[in-house]
Amino acid sequence: MKLHLPPRVSPKAFDAMLAASAKVVGKDWVMASDADRDAYSDVYAPGSSEEWPAGAAIAPASVEEVRAIVRLANEHKTPLWPVARGKNLGYGTAAPRLAGSIVLDLGRMNKILELDSKLSYCVVEPGVGFFDLYDAIQREKAPLWLSVPGNAWGSVLGNALDHGIGYTSYGLHARNLCGIEAVLPDGDLVRTGMGAMEGNPAWHLFPFSYGPTFDLAFTQSNLGVVTKAGVWLQPAPETSLEIVWDIPNEEDIAWVIDTIAPLKISGLIDQNVFVPSWLGKMVLKGQRKDFWDKPGAIPEWRVQELLKQYKLGYWQVALRLYGEEPVVRARAEVVKAAMKRHLDAAPAEHWWRQGDPIGQYETTMGVPSAVPLQMSDWIGGRGAHMGFSPVVPATGHHVMDQLKRSRKIIADHDVDFYASFTIGGRFANNINMLMYDRDQPEMVANMRKLFDALIVETAKAGYAEYRTHLGWMDPVADTFGFNNQALRRMTEKVKNALDPNGIVAPGKQGIWPAAYAAQRGGKA
Amino acid sequence: MTRMLSRAVLFAGLVLAGGSAVLADPPPMMMPPYIVRPEAPAGDRLKPSGDGKTLFEVHCGYCHLVGGMGTNLLTKQRMMMGETPDKGLLANRTDLTADYVKSVVRMGKGAMPAQTKVDVTEAELEAVSKYLGKAG
Numbered sequence: 001m002k003l004h005l006p007p008r009v010s011p012k013a014f015d016a017m018l019a020a021s022a023k024v025v026g027k028d029w030v031m032a033s034d035a036d037r038d039a040y041s042d043v044y045a046p047g048s049s050e051e052w053p054a055g056a057a058i059a060p061a062s063v064e065e066v067r068a069i070v071r072l073a074n075e076h077k078t079p080l081w082p083v084a085r086g087k088n089l090g091y092g093t094a095a096p097r098l099a100g101s102i103v104l105d106l107g108r109m110n111k112i113l114e115l116d117s118k119l120s121y122c123v124v125e126p127g128v129g130f131f132d133l134y135d136a137i138q139r140e141k142a143p144l145w146l147s148v149p150g151n152a153w154g155s156v157l158g159n160a161l162d163h164g165i166g167y168t169s170y171g172l173h174a175r176n177l178c179g180i181e182a183v184l185p186d187g188d189l190v191r192t193g194m195g196a197m198e199g200n201p202a203w204h205l206f207p208f209s210y211g212p213t214f215d216l217a218f219t220q221s222n223l224g225v226v227t228k229a230g231v232w233l234q235p236a237p238e239t240s241l242e243i244v245w246d247i248p249n250e251e252d253i254a255w256v257i258d259t260i261a262p263l264k265i266s267g268l269i270d271q272n273v274f275v276p277s278w279l280g281k282m283v284l285k286g287q288r289k290d291f292w293d294k295p296g297a298i299p300e301w302r303v304q305e306l307l308k309q310y311k312l313g314y315w316q317v318a319l320r321l322y323g324e325e326p327v328v329r330a331r332a333e334v335v336k337a338a339m340k341r342h343l344d345a346a347p348a349e350h351w352w353r354q355g356d357p358i359g360q361y362e363t364t365m366g367v368p369s370a371v372p373l374q375m376s377d378w379i380g381g382r383g384a385h386m387g388f389s390p391v392v393p394a395t396g397h398h399v400m401d402q403l404k405r406s407r408k409i410i411a412d413h414d415v416d417f418y419a420s421f422t423i424g425g426r427f428a429n430n431i432n433m434l435m436y437d438r439d440q441p442e443m444v445a446n447m448r449k450l451f452d453a454l455i456v457e458t459a460k461a462g463y464a465e466y467r468t469h470l471g472w473m474d475p476v477a478d479t480f481g482f483n484n485q486a487l488r489r490m491t492e493k494v495k496n497a498l499d500p501n502g503i504v505a506p507g508k509q510g511i512w513p514a515a516y517a518a519q520r521g522g523k524a
Numbered sequence: 525m526t527r528m529l530s531r532a533v534l535f536a537g538l539v540l541a542g543g544s545a546v547l548a549d550p551p552p553m554m555m556p557p558y559i560v561r562p563e564a565p566a567g568d569r570l571k572p573s574g575d576g577k578t579l580f581e582v583h584c585g586y587c588h589l590v591g592g593m594g595t596n597l598l599t600k601q602r603m604m605m606g607e608t609p610d611k612g613l614l615a616n617r618t619d620l621t622a623d624y625v626k627s628v629v630r631m632g633k634g635a636m637p638a639q640t641k642v643d644v645t646e647a648e649l650e651a652v653s654k655y656l657g658k659a660g
């Protein structure tokens with residue numbers, strides 16, 4: 001990819017920044033060739049990856065190096081785009097919101113600083129991936145489980161900081177963060193919570209600061225560069241039971257939500273319960289053309305044929321309980337009785353006990369896998385996806401309202417419907433997976449129109465996305481319009497106070513510093 | 525991206541029907557166990573290292589060990605070409621050249637994204653490509 005410079009930065013000034021940075025991190029960790037820029041582009045970009053081009057990448061190895069690079073960026077007025085491991089597939093990968101930004105790749109900062117089995121937490125740097133942490137736990141035989149996202153190739157901190165979700169009792173990943181260290185945009189270094197006191201051993205155990213608590217202000221945020229954080233982990237349970245129901249009909253999702261959400265809220269179910277539609281299973285069985293070889297959406301009659309042929313329900317609930325066996329058994333009876341009021345068919349049950357092997361796709365047991373990315377092969381070619389991900393209250397009424405609306409909009413654009421709901425308690429994350437071949441411009445253009453329509457229509461109904469791709473960060477931010485965008489105005493006041501040069505991740509989640517205010521709304 | 529797999533999906537068997545390839549669900553016990561990768565070698569990642577196998581397992585093992593995403597897709601592709609399923613594992617291939625491995629790692633291919641020099645350094649890639657490039 002050719003060099004795109006950030007606004008108002010000359011080639012000479014850009015080179016001066018890179019040369020100065022090489023003295024900090026070493027010349028091999030300043031990456032600015034055309035091939036390097038390609039490697040930091042959005043591999044799933046809906047359109048040309050040159051819409052969100054990185055100018056270069058710099059990879060520091062320590063907090064002090066991060067501080068030095070941030071100070072240099074202020075001096076040279078070159079914006080930085082921090083990434084943990086840069087694997088945010090579907091939301092922009094490692095690519096920056098503002099063209100020409102220098103990716104600050106924290107992948108080399110990959111130390112596991114603490115792993116504590118007694119109080120079940122770890123302290124990690126941003127470059128620690130889910131696989132790295134899982135492997136370290138296995139090597140130490142530590143009685144700890146992770147919570148992993150569908151694509152676990154990425155960073156533990158990166159995923160939590162971007163509000164990623166998993167499918168265990170610890171599935172709301174940002175909530176697991178406790179005690180953050182961050183480099184501020186002027187190069188200063190802060191520690192939140194009890195970490196604000198030198199040497200306080202409760203830093204990663206008590207979740208509040210003395211005074212305002214800023215931990216979550218560093219998530220989906222451009223207020224600083226997180227360089228380490230505590231992450232709470234699940235103690236390995238004595239047993240676990242997975243109970244699987246195939247739910248026959250589309251409209252059944254309403255009673256499924258109304259049955260499970262109260263049990264989740266009461267604490268009887270600990271897990272984030274994932275309810276995918278049938279296509280979530282089909283994408284792993286082959287390619288789309290194996291099942292339907294025409295370009296438009298798979299028609300309903302063919303969907304029904306496929307469900308019958310492959311013995312799939314329209315939805316599947318694979319619910320998992322964790323704990324001592326008598327407790328799990330008792331909880332299972334309550335859950336099964338509640339489900340039986342709506343569905344006669346007995347569920348499949350899979351027990352696991354300490355010492356039993358754990359398969360490598362057991363996402364609900366915290367095993368990391370990149371296999372869900374196989375869905376990129378469904379469409380074929382340079383397959384890619386984006387997720388349209390609104391949050392709705394966890395009631396059948398709200399879920400059906402959202403389902404019907406997005407279903408119609410997706411059908412109007414002649415695209416296959418692939419939805420899931422993850423019940424996180426009082427809310428459900430609804431992820432609508434939109435898959436496309438990057439080399440089919442008409443298909444990509446249709447997806448973009450579809451994405452625009454989903455945001456607008458969903459916002460009209462009062463719901464918003466919890467996370468989105470780079471190209472829609474501004475439109476989604478626009479949907480949060482209470483009192484003339486009061487929250488955005490407040491965040492930008494804080495941003496401008498902390499970052500007068502606007503050098504940390506300008507545009508992240510629609511927060512634009514004054515220095516780049518003119519870029520708001522631009523595609524890149 | 526956020527979604528998961530149910531337990532019994534994937535990979536082991538291929539059902540060839542009407543010229544197309546459809547992956548069948550294996551019974552749950554066929555799900556391969558998790559494979560713990562070796563520890564990354566200590567020392568300067570920019571210095572040449574001879575241990576291509578370890579570096580391959582550390583840096584490529586997310587997808588290219590038994591049961592990984594890359595292995596699953598490549599198994600299907602190789603079988604469509606009339607080869608045996610074990611050729612889905614890159615470590616079992618005898619037709620790869622070192623230059624081809626380097627090109628795919630840096631440029632990406634199909635579902636595989638290009639790898640940055642933080643993902644795998646030039647020195648590490650040199651060792652990995654020698655290990656995988658059994659055809660020269």
